[in-house]
Amino acid sequence: MPTPAEGARSPRSGSTRRQFLLGGAVAGAGAVAAVGADLALNDQNPGSAPVSVPMNGEEKVPFFGTHQAGVDTAAQANGVFVALDLHDDVDRDGLVRVMRILTDDAARLTQGQPALADSEPELALSPARLTVTFGFGPGLVERAGGTAPAWLAPLPAFGVDRLQPEFSDGDLLLQVAGDDPLTVAHAIRMLLKDVRGFADVRWTQRGFRRAYGTERPGTTMRNLFGQVDGTSNPQPGTEDFDGVVWTGDGWLAGGTGMVVRRISMNLDKWDRLDRSGRDSSIGRTLANGAPLTGTEEFDEPDFDATTGIGFPVIPQFAHIRRARGGGKERIFRRAYNYDERPSGTNVSESGLIFVSFQADIDRQFIPMQRRLDELDLLNEWTTPIGSAVFAIPPGCAEGGFIGDTLFT
Numbered sequence: 174m175p176t177p178a179e180g181a182r183s184p185r186s187g188s189t190r191r192q193f194l195l196g197g198a199v200a201g202a203g204a205v206a207a208v209g210a211d212l213a214l215n216d217q218n219p220g221s222a223p224v225s226v227p228m229n230g231e232e233k234v235p236f237f238g239t240h241q242a243g244v245d246t247a248a249q250a251n252g253v254f255v256a257l258d259l260h261d262d263v264d265r266d267g268l269v270r271v272m273r274i275l276t277d278d279a280a281r282l283t284q285g286q287p288a289l290a291d292s293e294p295e296l297a298l299s300p301a302r303l304t305v306t307f308g309f310g311p312g313l314v315e316r317a318g319g320t321a322p323a324w325l326a327p328l329p330a331f332g333v334d335r336l337q338p339e340f341s342d343g344d345l346l347l348q349v350a351g352d353d354p355l356t357v358a359h360a361i362r363m364l365l366k367d368v369r370g371f372a373d374v375r376w377t378q379r380g381f382r383r384a385y386g387t388e389r390p391g392t393t394m395r396n397l398f399g400q401v402d403g404t405s406n407p408q409p410g411t412e413d414f415d416g417v418v419w420t421g422d423g424w425l426a427g428g429t430g431m432v433v434r435r436i437s438m439n440l441d442k443w444d445r446l447d448r449s450g451r452d453s454s455i456g457r458t459l460a461n462g463a464p465l466t467g468t469e470e471f472d473e474p475d476f477d478a479t480t481g482i483g484f485p486v487i488p489q490f491a492h493i494r495r496a497r498g499g500g501k502e503r504i505f506r507r508a509y510n511y512d513e514r515p516s517g518t519n520v521s522e523s524g525l526i527f528v529s530f531q532a533d534i535d536r537q538f539i540p541m542q543r544r545l546d547e548l549d550l551l552n553e554w555t556t557p558i559g560s561a562v563f564a565i566p567p568g569c570a571e572g573g574f575i576g577d578t579l580f581t
Contacts, residue, residue, distance in 0.1 A: 229301055229302060229352055229385055230299035230300075230301050230353065231285065231299065231300070232300070232301065232302050232352075233283065233284050233285060233300050233302070233303075234246055234283060234300075234302050234303070234304050236279065236280040236283045236284065236304075236305075236568075237280065237568060237569060237570055237571050238568040239427050239567060239568050240419065240427055240428070240429075240567060240568045241306050241307065241428070241565060241566065241567065241568045241575065242283070242304040242305075242306065242568070243304035243305065243306030243348055243350055244306065244418065244429060244505075244507075244530050244565065245409035245410070245414065245418070246302070246304050246350075246409075247302075247390065247391075247409075248350075248382060248394065248507060249301075249302050249303075249304070249350040249351050249352045249382070249385075250351075250352045250353075250354075250381060250382050250383065250384050250385050251350060251351055251352065251353070251354045251357050251379075251380070251381055251382075251509075252348065252349070252350040252379075252380045252381070252382075252509040252526070252528075253347075253348075253349045253350070253357055253358075253361055253377065253378070253379050253380070254346065254347070254348050254349075254377070254378045254379075254380075254433060254526065254528075255346070255347040255349070255361060255364075255365070255374060255376075255377050256310075256342070256343025256344075256345070256346050256374075256375040256376045256377075256561060257343060257344060257345040257346070257347070257368060257372035257373065257374060257375055258343065258344055258372055258373050258374075258375045259312065259313060259316065259344045259345065259371065259372045260370075260371055260372060260373070263316065263371050263372070264316065265316060265317055265318055265580070267371060268313065268316060268317055268371075268576075268580070269574075269580050270371075271367070271368055271371045271372075272307075272574045272575055272576045272577075272580075273574045274367045274368075275307065275347075275364060275367050275368065275574075275575070276569065276573075276574035276575045277289065277574075278363055278364060278367055279305035279307075279360075279364065279575075280571075281297070282297055282300070282303060282305065282359075282360045282363060282364075283300055283303045283304060283305060283360075284300060285297060285298055285299065285300040288363040288364075288367075291363060293359060296355060296356070296359035297356070297359060297360075297363075299353060299356055300351070300356060301351050301352040301353035301356050301385075302351055302352050303349070303350070303351035303353075303356050303357065303360055304348075304349070304350050304351065305347065305348070305349050305360065305364065306346075306347075306348040306349075306350075306565060307345070307346065307347065307348075307565070307566065307575045307576065308345070308346030308348065308431050308563030308564065308565050309325075309344075309345065309346075309563060309564045309565075309566060309576065309579070310325075310342065310343050310344045310345065310346070310561070310562070310563055310564075311325045311326055311562075312344040313344045313345055314564065314579065317576075317579050317580055319424060319579045319580075320423065320424075321564070322420075322422065322423075322425060322430070322533075322564065323535060324430055324533055324534035324535040324536075324562070325430070325534075325562060325563075325564050326562065327341075327342065327560070327561075327562065328432070328534075328538075328539065328542070328560050328562060329539065331542060331543070331546040331557070332546050333545075333546050333552050333555075333556065333557060334556075334557045334558075334560065335556050335557070335558055336557065336558060336559060336560055337558050337559060339375075339376050339559075340376050340378065340435045340558055340559025340560075340561075341376075341559050341560050341561055342375070342560075342561050343375045343376065343561055343563075344372065344375075345368075345372060346431070346433075346561070346563045347361070347364055348528075349361050349364070352384075352385040376559070378433075378435060378511065378526050378559070379511060380508075380509020380510055380511050380525075380526040381509060381510055381511070381512075382394050382509060382510065383395075393462060393470065394508065396438070396508065396510055396525050397438055397440060397510050397512065397521075397523045397524070397525070398438060398440070398443055398451070398554070399451075399459050400451075400455050400457065400459060400462070401457065401461075401462030401470060402506070402508050402525075403506050403507075403508065404457070404462055404470055404471065405493075405497075406505055406506060407503065407505055409505075414505065416532075417503050417504065417505055417531060417532065417537070418505050418530050418531060418532060419532060420532040420533070424566070424578040424579045425564055425566060425567070425578075425579075426567060426578070427567030427568065428564060428565045428566045428567045429530045429531065429532060429564075429565045430530065430531050430532065430533065430534045430538075430562070430563075430564060430565070431528065431529070431530055431562070431563045431564070431565050432527075432528070432529045432531075432534060432538055432560075432561075432562055433526065433527070433528055433559070433560070433561045433562075433563070434526075434527040434528075434557050434559065434560050435511075435524065435525075435526055435527075435557065435558050435559030435560075436524050436525045436526075436527050436555050436556065436557050436558070437523075437524040437555065437556045437557075437558050438523050438524040438525060438554060438555055439554045439555070439556070440520065440521045440523055441519055441520055441521065442553075442554055443554045444520075446554075452465060453465070453488050453491060453550070454490075454491065454492065454550040454551055454553075454554075455491060455492045455493060455551065456474065456487040456488070456491030456492060456493035456494055457470075457493060464487065464493065465486050465487050465491075466478045466486050466487060474487055474493060474494075474497070475487075476494055476497070488550070489548070490548055490549065490550040491550065492545070492549055492550070492551045495544045495545050495547075495548060495549045496541055496544070496545060496549075498540065498541060498544055502536070502537045502538070502540045502541045503531075503537060504529040504530065504531045504537055504538055504541065505529065505530045505531065506527065506528065506529045507528045507529070507530065508525050508526060508527050508528060509525070509526040509528070510523070510524075510525060510526075511523060511524055511525070511526055524555075524558075525555075530565070534562060566578060566579060
């Protein structure tokens, strides 16, 4: 019989035969017999198989390899992004030292092993698909004496932006993701202990998706507007994905470019929009994510289709039309929701931690964002309040460290 959730109320009301049996048994010091009677009374189908409970605490994602984990990994339920500012006295040799330490502990933690000098080693024993991904900002690459790709710089100013410094920029990024929030929290603490002599935390952003086991693997996530988010993504493991995401240039070969945008979502204002308006703003139905010209989520949108009176079925201002453009600029998006304490009369303080990976940010992301900046009806309810760009180095072999291609 499955154990009831902690703090859950009984689905029954009033006195029951079960309560009578339990009460009498406890009074007579026959608790064990009462529990047996309770199980028998609740076994409505003795021949049925026990209810399966999803378990993935022991599941591990390999750390070493051609690419860093956490990019093409199936999205986990929890994602935390920590940006760090390097101390002024950290030089090239200091960067090598800290990246060796971080790599060693990240490799251990992702495999369910405690970090070196782990003060709470028991918290590391259930990795639950933990991944740790490192990103380098332009300042770190400069201190390392390397040549940064042209796109490794703050994004251009967009008219919709209301950027806040506490959510923008940074020298070193830690992306820590996993299906168990306790595992993620412990990993972050261990990694920040490693780096505290070299850098200070600039910002932290915590996001979530559906909990493990809530939906079938591969289901497109929904954001807090209720919209499916990421339908047109290239599929990891395909040539299409490789061409969109991985770069082949210099020390970054096997790595990628990363954009992190914190987007505030005005749910209070969104509540005042009717269903048809919501569908039109994105160009898809909220019910199943199908384009307005189709019936299923992955149907190809028909941007030429018109209504009986000649208007586009998918409006010119619809998000999917503006993001698609001519179809030449593509990205791999990996977003997380956030929901924090509301203030004043607001019902929510919520939004999206938008993350995208692409081989060339200048060529792939910026033209798309410019179209969205110029005309996207979703801008009525969304405001970018944070922005950062990082280079994600390739993976490394055992005995190496993340970023070793930059330093060699």
